[in-house]
Amino acid sequence: MLLIRCPYCEEERPELEFRNAGEAHIARSPNIAGESDDDFEKFFFIRSNPKGIIYERWRHMHGCARFFNAVRDTVSDRFLMTYKAGEPKPAKLPGAAK
Amino acid sequence: MSATFRIAGAGRLKQAKIAGFSFDGRPYTGIEGDTLASALLANGVHLVGRSFKYHRPRGFLSAGAEEPNALVEIKRDAARKTPNVRATVQELYDGLTAQSQNRWPSLAFDIGAVSSIASPMLSAGFYYKTFMWPKAAWKNLYEPKIRAAAGLGVAPDQPDPDHYSARFAHCEVLVLGGGAAGIAAALAAAETGVRVILADEQAEFGGSLRFESGAKIEGQDGFSWAQSALAKLSAMDNVRVLPRTTAFGYYAQNFVGLVERVSDHLQSPGRDLPRERQWQVRAKRVVLATGAIERHMVFADNDRPGVMLASAARTYLNHYGVAVGRNIGVYTANDSAYAAAIDLKKAGINVAAIVDLRDNPTGPAIDEARALGIEVNFGRAVIRAGGKLRVSSMTVQPKNGGGERTIPVDAILMSAGWTPSVHLFSQSRGKVAFNDETKRFVPGIYAQDCVSVGACNGTDGLSATIDEAYAAGAKDAGSKPAKGTKPKVDASESWSRGMLGAAPGAGADATVKAFVDFQNDVTAKDIRQAVHEGMRSIEHVKRFTTNGMATDQGKTSNMHGLAIAAETLGKPIPQVGLTTFRAPYTPVTFGSIVGLARGPLFDPTRKTAIHPWAERQGAMFEDVGQWKRAWYFPKPGEDIHAAVDRECVTVRKTAGLFDASTLGKIEVVGPDAAKFMELLYTNPWEKLEPGRCRYGIMLREDGFIYDDGVVGRLAADRFHVTTTTGGAPRVMNHMEDYLQTEFPHLNVWLTSITEQWAVIAVQGPKSRDIIAPLVEGIDMSDEALPHMSVREGRICGVPTRLFRMSFSGERGFEVNVPADYGEAVWEALWAEGQKHGACAYGTESMHVLRAEKGYIIVGQDTDGTVTPNDAGLDWAVGKKKADFVGIRGMARPDLVAKGRKQLVGLKTRDPKVVLEEGAQIVADPKQAIPMKMIGHVTSSYWSQNCGRSIALGLVAGGRDRMGETLYVPMPNGVIEVEVTGMVFFDEKGERLNG
Incomplete structure (x- = not known):
């Protein structure tokens, strides 16, 4: 069971309190109705599914109930950092897995 | 029967407490503190099981958790039967009843042993080759027959009456393994004041100190030191000591699963004690002190009862006071078996000969054996064990061939060396490294904050072990410096490395059975054959031969199997690689995994405020998600059809009352509430007047129907949204997701109010007549309260949100009242309803009534691939809207x-x-x-x-x-x-x- 730091509660809590909510930083177009099929496909269906660093959304379901973003290494399952929803993708990541 | 193999003056058990027990119906006696294995051996019983595939007679190989052979069924009563218990870890209690497994009609005469004669057909991969044709025969003939003939114990056929508990725990230092290393590490960590948990799978701490007669620490013999150190640890407030506790799995971020066997060793466990307790421990640092496991020698018929690990025989003698035979042979490739021979000889047991595969070993152990007059043979191999139900001889030959000599013995003690127990380290995703000099896999690259100490780290010698463990326990553990002193080692034993793979006696010829894996009956020949048939990867060799795949997970067999495969492939061992270690370390009961989550505690049951009334009326209930919903209300003599027919007709003729409390309810509040609703539902909401309702459809972004429900606008900034019963949590999550992440500029609050309001639907031509007398402050006329409207007022003196809406097609109302008043208001409405001949109806009639009107149920008439247009609901999609979730999809x-x-x-x-x-x-x-x-x-x-x-x-x-x-x-x-x-x-x- 993973330990996840909620950026709103500012503490590490067990994975049981959280739900994964898919990849992060996929913005919904303000003019979604006018989007082309290709653009909608990219927005709705295409995900990076990386081996390595993934930016993803989590919800502190059984805590503060806030959605937030996390950077996780899909190989080691290690969380590198978490940050609040709406904040930009971090430019620099803290030191990779030791 | 008297325990004739108990040696007076040997061992640590107090003779005072005698325990009677039975094995296969025969009564025996043992001593309190015995395991079932030591007690049987004390009575001269070696034959305890039949092997998995060939039904070969088997005895005890070990004295611990690695035991592959001695699996028995422990029976307390008809429901408390535990199969596949390792007799070497089952503690004896007075009245214990054990039975052997996998034999018929009896252990000594087993019909299934013909598979041993037919064994050329049963070699490696035989399942894949032999039972292929005809296709139908696999299901109808081969599989049932094989399952009946092979296999381990029989699962009990009654519900488990025992209870199991579970605990979470946190500590700075978790020490796994309570031998010399673990105790030293725990002492060092504990003295710094941090929280320490020390767990060991045995009843008594000490690990190899249980048998190492040559160890002296702090002026005491090793085992006594361990007990006094443990007493000191147990008395400290910051230390939790867990005996009989196995760390079975090592997961991410130092999360370790332990199972504590709380009452399996007790004669009559009280009902207040759980049988097992599962610990989920989160540790800042883990100290692995899991020791090493001795390997057997691979030679022909090395599985005969009486052939066992040298350290096991030593444990039986030095801890339990039991001799495993009277005339003993020793076959070894390292020094540690000499100590066993020496201890037994000193206890008065005849040691017929030591056969050492090495050419010219030297050392104090060898000198001592010679000094005691034990015959020592170098450069020789045991090529065969004689006897069937019990070993009767060993045949010795120079290892490069030559004349054979058969020595009569009643037990053979083997040692091919020691395998560091890197299971938990490997589970932690650490990478092992092969030490070419010592031929051992030891911890290499660590993936988590843990450290291996002692034998599991490949550290030889007691002094070095205690140095390493004490330093590891003290390191960074706490703010206080360790105030104690490192335990001083006065004397210790030292072992050399031994061998891997098949000894000369493993035979190249097909009729020889030299076992590598006892539990799955895998021989040296099987491994060679797997390579000859094209398996190159050790993972393939493992699956083809099933080597290491039994419940013991190859604790004694993996390294031998790997070495034989490497030799046959002509590759060095590290290039062939090790198979993956997986949890659990030893088998874990379903009970301890399930813990408290069974019966009523398996899943929460949700009941409405009106549930007790429905129960009193004799309603039948159905499960809808976690809810219990009244399904129908049968009158005497009615079946479901008669009841539903009557309920449906009554609703349309007069009226019916229906408990709709389970409907999901969400309050959407705030200045931007209407804007939010516009975005989350297909319908237009801005122009809906306060006091009016609308049927809303919610889509996912892909354009498919996600949920539906009637929404009432209570005020300009307040919507009372209803959802389907099952959809309530996911709709709330969906709304929160969009509000928090896509539309955070909207000033809106969402509150789940499902459980705050009880909902009583009153449907039918007489519905208004039933409700009106109880309502205050609401004009119930059609002009003031038309279909699809909502008013706030009071009913029976309590607040209500009164919806005029219909899911039956009749004039209808849904009376929302605070849940605490739900049953009282229902009773009042019921009393009014009785005057008009109304009925109570359940979910089945609700379904029929809505289908008569063509109203859909999301999740029944839709399946996640249905659009509003597919469902004929185009009218509910706002044509002029520029945006809502699903508009593009x-x-x-x-x-x-x-x-x-x-x-x-x-x-x-x-x-x-x-x-x-x-x-x-x-x-x-x-x-x-x-x-x-x-x-x-x-x-x-x-x-x-x-x-x-x-x-x-x-x-x-x-x-x-x-x-x-x-x-x-x-x-x-x-x-x-x-x-x-x-x-x-x-x-x-x-x-x-x-």
Whole structure:
């Protein structure tokens, strides 16, 4: 069971309190109705599914109930950092897995 | 029978407490502190099981958790039967009843042993080769027969009456393994003041100090030091000591699963004690002190009862005071077996000979053995063990060939060396490294904050072990420096490395059985054969031969198997690689995994405020998610059909009361509430007047229907949203997701109010007459309170949100009251209803009534691939809206294409025939199978109000097929149906105001 730091509660809590909510930083177009099929496909269906660093959304379901973003290494399952929803993708990541 | 192999003056058990027990129906006696294994050995019993595949007679190989052979069933009563218990870890209690497994009719004479004679057919990979044809025979003949003949114990056939508990724990230092290393590490960590947990799988701490007679620490013999150190640790507030506790799994971020066997060793465990307790421990740092496991020698018939690990024989002697024989042979490739021979000889047991595969070993152990007059042979191999139900001799030959000599013995002690227990380290995703000099895999690269100490780290010698462990325990553990002193080692034993793989006695010829893996009956020949048949990867060799795949997970066999494969492949061992270590370390009971989550605690049960009333009325209930919902209310003599027919007719004739409390309810509040609703639902909301309601459809971004429900606007900034019963949590999550991440600029609050309001639906022509007398402050006239409106007021003196709405097509109301008043208001409405001949109805009638009107149920008539247009709900999509969730998805080419499945009504030609929900629909019943299916039935009922069956279904191009005849092929014949509109009753909707 993973330990996840909620950026709103500012503490590490067990994975049981959280739900994964898919990849992060996929913005919904303000003019979604006018989007082309290709653009909608990219927005709705295409995900990076990386081996390595993934930016993803989590919800502190059984805590503060806030959605937030996390950077996780899909190989080691290690969380590198978490940050609040709406904040930009971090430019620099803290030191990779030791 | 007296325990004739108990040696006076040997061992640590107090003779005072005698325990009677039985094995296969025969009574024996043992001593308190015995394991079942030591007690049986004390009585001269070696034969305890039959092997998995060949049904070969088997005895004890070990004295610990690595035991592959001695699996027995422990029976307390009819329900408390535990199969596959390792007799070497089962502690004895007075009255213990054990039985051998996998034999028929008896352990000594087992019919299944013919598979041993037929064994050329049963070699590696035999399942894949032999039982392939004919195909049907696998299911009907081969598998049942093989399962009956092979296999381990029999699972109990009654529910487990024991209870199991579970605990979470946190500590700075978790020490796994309570031998010299673990105790030293725990002492060092504990003295710094941090929280320490020390766990060991044995009843008594000490690890190899239990048998190492040569160890002296702090002026005491090793085992006594361990006990006094443990007493010191147990007395410290910051230390938790867990005996009989196995760390079975090492997971991410130092999360370790432990199982504590709380009462398996007790004669009559009280009902207040759990049988086992699962610990989920989160540790800042883990100290692995898991020791090493001795390997056997691989030679012909090395599985005969009486052939065992040298350290096991030593444990039986030095701890339990039991000699495993009277005339003992020793076969070894390292020094540690000498100590066993020396201890036994000193205890008065004859040691017939030591056979050492090495050419010219030297050392104090060898000198001492010689000094005691034990015959020592170098450069020789045991090529065969004699005897069947018990070993009777060992045949010795120079290892490069030559004359054979057969020595009569009644036990053979083996040691091929020691394998560091890197299981937990490997589970932690650490990478092992092969030490070419010592031929051992030891911890290499660490993946988590843990450290290995002692034998599991490849550290030899007690002094070095304690140095390493004490330093590891003290490191960074706490703020206080360790105030104690490192335990001083006064004397210790030292072992050399030994060998891997098959000894010369493993034989190249096909008739020799030299076992590598005892539990799965894998021989040296099987491993060689796997390589010859093309297996190159050790993972393939493992699966083809099943080496290491039994419940012991190859604790004694993996390294031998790997070495034989490497030799056959002509590659060095590290290039062949090690198979993956997986949890659990030793088998874990389902009970301890399930813990408290069984019976009523398996899943929460949700009951409405009105549930007790329905129970008193004799309602039948159905599960809807976690809710218990009243299904129907049978009167005496009524079955479900009679009850539902009566309820449906009564609702349309007079009225019915229905408990709708389980509907999900969410309050959407704030200045931007209407804007938010516009974005989350397909419908327009801005212009909905306060006091009015609207049926809303929620889509996912892909354009498919996600949920639906009636929404009441209580005020300009306040919406009372209802959702489906099952959809409530996911709708709330969906709304929160968009509010928090996509539309955070909207000033809106969402609150789940499902459990705050009890909801009583009153439906039927008399509904207003029933409600009106109890209501204050609401004008109930059609002009003031038209269909699809909501008012706040009071009913029976308590606050209400009174909706005028209908899910039956009749004039209808839904009375929301605070849940605490739900039952009282229901009782009052019921009393009023009785005056008008109203009934209570359940979910089944609710379903029929709504189907009569063609109202859909999301999740029954839709399945996550249905658009509003498919469901005939285009009218509920705001055509002028610029944005809502799903607006773009709905416009995808496939979702607007012709020929999509559309929801339609279906009427059977024979009105008495009720279709089966889920039945497939075809256009031409005479076509060849497989037929082209053009849709399926989603809802189907007998409608007493219509006097016929009614159904809804999704049919390709359905709305263009009105009046067409389609067909539903069923096992008993084809049913003709006509495609119709979805409304079967009161097509004009006049009864809403009736």
